[in-house]
Amino acid sequence: MTVRQDATLSSRHRTEHGRRPPQPGFRPDIEGLRAVAILAVVLFHAKVPGAGGGYIGVDVFFVISGFLITGLLWREVNSSGTVRLPRFYAARARRLLPASATVGVVTGIGAAVLLPPLQARSALRDGIASALYVGNYRFALQGTDYLAADTPPSLFQHYWSLGVEEQFYLLWPALIIATTWLVRHAGRRTGIDAAHSQTPYLVMLGLVAAGSFGLALVCTDTSPPWAFFSLPTRAWELAAGGLVALTAPEWHRLPALAAAIAGWGGLTLIVLTCAELNSATPYPGTAALLPVLGTVLVIGAGCAGAGAGRVLALPGLRAIGRVSYAWYLWHWPVLLLLPALVGQPDNPMSRLAAVLVSCGLAVLTLHLVENPVRFAAALRRSAAASLALGAAVTTLAVAVDLVLLALVPAPVGHGLAIAAPKILATPPSAAPSADPLDAALDAAVRQTFAQAQSAVAASADRAAVPSNLTPPLADAPADKPAVFVNGCVRSWREVGQSECATGDTTSPTTVALVGDSHAAMWNPALQRLAEQRHWRLETLGKVTCPLMDLPITSPYLGRPYTECEQWRAEIMARLRAEHPRLVVLSMSRRYGADFGFTSYDPAWIASLTRLVAQLRSTGAQVLVLGPIPDPHSTVPACLSAHLDDATACSPARTVAVNQAGIAAEEAATNRGGGHYADLTELFCTAERCPAIVGNTLVYRDDNHVTIEYAQVLAPVIGALADRASSGN
CATH class of the missing domain: 3.40.50.1110 (SGNH hydrolase)
Structure with missing residues (x-):
């Protein structure tokens, strides 16, 4: 294709606003948005002043995942009429499982070596649940007991969000496929061809979002742990991202000024909620609407090629975005274990050191684990090989924690047996007194x-x-x-x-x-x-x-x-x-x-x-x-x-x-x-x-x-x- 031909083809795809139509390719602004999300979470866990609501970074990740995965599934359904599930799950396995298993194994070893045995055994059980991506429900069950607040936090507590996302990856394609079947079945009965219409999928996502949000509101007031940790109460955030993906053409038609206002307004909303919310805010509840709306606006404005995209696409932010997944995995266990490793109490300097160490580990994980596996030609060609790899690393993570549980037995005192203390009740007896x-x-x-x-x-x-x-x-x-x-x-x-x-x-x-x-x-x-x-x-x-x-x-x-x-x-x-x-x-x-x-x-x-x-x-x-x-x-x-x-x-x-x-x-x-x-x-x-x-x-x-x-x-x-x- 010549330069002239390429220019002609490009001009044919421009809209009335002079911008290229939405493309399914890489979005550098979303990579930068990942950086905003991970910085919010890390600063919150490091107890940095001004980041009291940094936990909203997870909500940002959820909306991003909903946008990317729904867009991918919709494009496949629209082009082929179905979802190739082995290929879809193989890609997710290459992307997520090796890194999470690597960090999980190291964290389990750190727990066994550095934590008191009783706490280590609890952490290892959490590690097994997290490796199987059901840790979020284990934490929800523990959270229903108010006494759990008096115990040290789990080294694997941050894996709850990975559990939500993995469960989302399992269920979302099934919903898409079910919707496709219903559309085709209805089309055969009515004679209306809606096979390439986004409307049925928008309706499906809208219903999921409405039901999930309603449940989140109820559970935030009646059972906060389940509201915070469970997929049913978080699905609306992922669905919000999916709705943006399905309405990308409409977002693309926004006037440049409106898109810029939406994008910058959304980013401002994310930053403000990070600064203004805190641990006492009922969450997710209505408060989660703010970061979710902010993320929707940023991603939607990016579909129009306007908004905060240029800032988010800066090389520095994109570099942080690339390591965001690994940094998320590493930062929490390093924050908890580093003080015990170096023999220093938890303080601002130790937390700063933990943030830097975890970032360094994230970079190593990206280059030594994530990218080599994700882009390995042999694995990309074979869904079976990718799924086998995912199963193998998951099995390894579970096996390591089981072995460590056996090596860290329940602590038993080995001092001399001591008699039980006994206090004998003394019956009141009359004493010479006025009373x-x-x-x-x-x-x-x-x-x-x-x-x-x-x-x-x-x-x-x-x-x-x-x-x-x-x-x-x-x-x-x-x-x-x-x-x-x-x-x-x-x-x-x-x-x-x-x-x-x-x-x-x-x-x-x-x-x-x-x-x-x-x-x-x-x-x-x-x-x-x-x-x-x-x-x-x-x-x-x-x-x-x-x-x-x-x-x-x-x-x-x-x-x-x-x-x-x-x-x-x-x-x-x-x-x-x-x-x-x-x-x-x-x-x-x-x-x-x-x-x-x-x-x-x-x-x-x-x-x-x-x-x-x-x-x-x-x-x-x-x-x-x-x-x-x-x-x-x-x-x-x-x-x-x-x-x-x-x-x-x-x-x-x-x-x-x-x-x-x-x-x-x-x-x-x-x-x-x-x-x-x-x-x-x-x-x-x-x-x-x-x-x-x-x-x-x-x-x-x-x-x-x-x-x-x-x-x-x-x-x-x-x-x-x-x-x-x-x-x-």
């Missing part, structure tokens, strides 16, 4: 406290984790009282309260255990007392919902915690109606400013006085349990890494206990007419708060006691309850 009963009750409290203090002191300096530790470290995370799973402890969106009466349910003596998860963790102790003393025990709890009348925001829900406020009112009404003999009140003291108040602040102290007075007005005696020490680590994971030095997981008392806050709470409780129990001596010596007492593990995570230790302390709680119930 014999009062003195006897005080004596019972002192005697049980003394026994607990003796057990704590004997364990404070013991180094080796005992071989008969109970519960075993591997079982500790699941060591939750039944009330956490039987509905007695209400979840985030649940209001009202079921009966939840145990012990002697026909007894006229009702004891109510009320509060958040830190009240519910004492249920095993009070359950044992209720059985012994024939109490009717009611456990009334709601997660992260202290009973005090404090306006509360839920960081988990990203909005005012209206369910908590409603539950409080319902519980107070119930207590007024039931007139329990004793209300045992407890709550976490780890509430920070993101909840709208802070533990021990003036509002907290004032509200505690009001609450105790309100509870006393029901006719009940009130016992407020003070806080447990803050271990400042996830104790089972910490101990799994220090089987010969349990003291490494036992914080100093001055660090673990807020003595001034406890004193303020005690005074506030007394002003309201209640009884306050400072529990510090049940956990700490003057210097240290051991993580193990006798053979009993004290904490099941980073802020709740185990069932077993709660039961050990049952006699102490019983003595405190007796004294409070007496009204003296």
Whole structure:
């Protein structure tokens, strides 16, 4: 073809605006848009100020994938009438699986070598799910348990988006093929040839987008983990990209000025949402409309050859875009593992180093793994060979994690077996005093406290984790009282309260255990007392919902915690109606400013006085349990890494206990007419708060006691309850 012929052909394909019609070829501006997306994600995970909404980079990737894949499938259907599935999946396998498997294997090895064994085993299980591209559903299931927020993040957590995309790649061609069949079937019946019409596919994508977006709105409010991680709630973002692909000719006909405004406006919207959203924003929900719309505008304007395309096509951005996939894979595990590798705490400098190291690894992965496999002539010619390669690397990644699981066994203490701590309840006995009963009750409290203090002191300096530790470290995370799973402890969106009466349910003596998860963790102790003393025990709890009348925001829900406020009112009404003999009140003291108040602040102290007075007005005696020490680590994971030095997981008392806050709470409780129990001596010596007492593990995570230790302390709680119930 001559130059003149080429120019003539080109002129025939120009539109009235003087631009070339949309071409199915490479889009440099989209490569640059990938750079924007990965920079947003990396800066967010590196905790760079101004990138609090950087997680929207994943939404940008989803829209890009929807645009590219839908365009590819539509062009194939339009030209051949079908989708060659082996060829399609082979291309995806070459593009995605070798790099993800490579990073997955290295990450699994890093977890086994650098993480505490208990945490490493959890990460390796995540790695297996991620290699099979169902990790997003594993994370959604874990996320439904509010306690999962207290565990360290998974090294494979970022693989959730790969799971969504792989599931999209599996289902999207089937939808296209189904739509094609329906169009042909309808055409044979009506005589209308719509085989090359985009309208049926637009309708199909529109329905998918509408249904998915509606589900995302519902789940964002009712089940945020599923809204965030699942394909059904994210499909609308991919469909949005597909709708742009199918309407590319219409985008191409935009006037130059309109296209420029759309493109620059879209890029601005992406940058603004990255800067203005944060971790407390309910997501995806309506907030995800902003980055999705921005990406649609950028890609659509690019179809018209206008907008921000020239900036996005700059060589620097395109270079970042080329490594975006590998950088996404590497940045998260490097951010988590590098501090442990170099022995430095997580700080801005270590995060900067991690960003640079992960970028370097991404470049190596691009040139040594991605490109050689993706463009290998033998693989490109053979769909079977490409699919076999994908299956092989996936199998390898799963196999490596399984082998590492076997090499990193569940941690078991190998110290000497230690006797279980025992505290014997001392029956009150009359003592020569003006008030014999009062003195006897005080004596019972002192005697049980003394026994607990003796057990704590004997364990404070013991180094080796005992071989008969109970519960075993591997079982500790699941060591939750039944009330956490039987509905007695209400979840985030649940209001009202079921009966939840145990012990002697026909007894006229009702004891109510009320509060958040830190009240519910004492249920095993009070359950044992209720059985012994024939109490009717009611456990009334709601997660992260202290009973005090404090306006509360839920960081988990990203909005005012209206369910908590409603539950409080319902519980107070119930207590007024039931007139329990004793209300045992407890709550976490780890509430920070993101909840709208802070533990021990003036509002907290004032509200505690009001609450105790309100509870006393029901006719009940009130016992407020003070806080447990803050271990400042996830104790089972910490101990799994220090089987010969349990003291490494036992914080100093001055660090673990807020003595001034406890004193303020005690005074506030007394002003309201209640009884306050400072529990510090049940956990700490003057210097240290051991993580193990006798053979009993004290904490099941980073802020709740185990069932077993709660039961050990049952006699102490019983003595405190007796004294409070007496009204003296």
